[in-house]
Amino acid sequence: MSTELIVLRILHIGGGVVWAGWVFSLAFFISPALEGMGAAGGSFMQNVGSRTKLTQVMRIVPPLVILSGFRLLWVVSGGFDSVWLSSAHGITLTAGSLLGILAFVYGMIVMMPKSSRIAAIGKAVAANGGVPTPEQGAELAKIKAGMKQGGIVIAWIVGLTVILMSIARNVY
Numbered sequence: 001m002s003t004e005l006i007v008l009r010i011l012h013i014g015g016g017v018v019w020a021g022w023v024f025s026l027a028f029f030i031s032p033a034l035e036g037m038g039a040a041g042g043s044f045m046q047n048v049g050s051r052t053k054l055t056q057v058m059r060i061v062p063p064l065v066i067l068s069g070f071r072l073l074w075v076v077s078g079g080f081d082s083v084w085l086s087s088a089h090g091i092t093l094t095a096g097s098l099l100g101i102l103a104f105v106y107g108m109i110v111m112m113p114k115s116s117r118i119a120a121i122g123k124a125v126a127a128n129g130g131v132p133t134p135e136q137g138a139e140l141a142k143i144k145a146g147m148k149q150g151g152i153v154i155a156w157i158v159g160l161t162v163i164l165m166s167i168a169r170n171v172y
């Protein structure tokens with residue numbers, strides 16, 4: 001195996017583990033645990049955002065997985081060879097790749113605006129003595145419910161991506 005492939009696979013699979021790990025943890029462990037925690041849950045998530053490098057990591061890792069994935073796809077498909085692309089291996093990997101890209105786009109379009117809005121409301125609430133107005137409370141509850149659902153949707157898309165990527169080599 002060439003050095004380039006080794007480096008690409010380490011970046012791609014390592015990044016995929018970090019990305020998928022966070023997506024699954026958030027959807028299936030952290031979000032349900034936040035239910036009923038009220039303001040304490042909000043503070044916890046704010047601390048995760050401000051005291052850890054999660055935001056920066058999640059800004060870098062998914063694009064890295066996609067870019068390394070494109071290069072891997074180019075290499076293993078022999079430059080997107082049409083015969084390879086229509087083989088079972090090619091179809092499985094391409095479908096997995098499209099799902100991975102869909103998860104990324106969904107995160108950018110659906111989830112990012114929601115988490116930015118939560119952060120903005122959080123700042124406004126903090127500046128106002130830490131107690132949300134009824135309107136802010138209602139908007140926060142609505143956005144959080146949307147994020148919880150969206151988190152589960154992304155987890156399913158990423159889960160399917162992982163399955164397709166993992167079985168592609170053994171599909172003929």
Ligand code: HEM
Nearest residue numbers: 013016020066069070072073097100101158161165166169
């Ligand atoms: C959540 C996103 C993703 C995860 C978790 C993920 C995970 C993986 C894993 C674990 C493998 C190793 C499979 C094996 O060697 O049997 C793999 C391979 C591969 N992935 Fe992904 N992947 C993701 C997204 C993508 C995307 C978006 C693309 C393309 C744009 C892509 C292209 C590829 C290719 C071409 C391979 C085969 C590499 C080879 O055979 O050497 N992946 N992926």
